[in-house]
Amino acid sequence: MTDIESFWSRAIIKARINPLEVVTGPDRESVLTPPAWSLDDETVTAALESKSTVLTSLETDHEDLPRVGALSILLWEDGTPAALLRTTDVSVYGPDELDGRAEVGDWAALRDSVSKGSRVVVERFRVIADNS
Structure with a gap:
């Protein structure tokens, strides 16, 4: 079992993903391991402290x-699981709508790669279980 699978097994219990599993059996959400992705350690630490994080990306980076x-x-930078997240909001903006908004995660880093007419996806996440 990988570190991610091991974390997932603990996190579904900690986050109460399917508390009735013993009665109803597993559901799709508790059976399939969700996608895993990493951020720099400073951003992960901030997400764990605030129990949330915000990411921005170009709309063209998403198939759906x-x-x-x-x-x-x-995940931490080294690939170790840090937290289980739930997406709480997905919004799409024009770049001009994001300028001057400090709460938009890593928008400052993405701003220079955005071309005219591009749309930006802002995803908000809540930490529902950490790896402690």
Whole structure:
């Protein structure tokens, strides 16, 4: 079992993903390991402290827009699981709508790569279980 699978097994219990599993059996959300992705250690630490994080990306980077309610596993830079996240909001903006908004995660880093007419996806996540 990988570190991610091991974390997932503990996180579904900690986050109460399917508390009735012993009665109803497993559901799709508790059976499939969600996607895992990493951020720099400073951003992961901030997410764990605030119990949330915000990411921005270009709309063209997505085949389909992320889904509110989706689960994902946040990893430290070295690939170690840090937290189980639930997507709480997905919004799409024009770049001009984001300028001057400090709460938009890593927008400052993305701003220079955005071309005219591009759309920016802002995803908000809540930490529902950490790896402590």
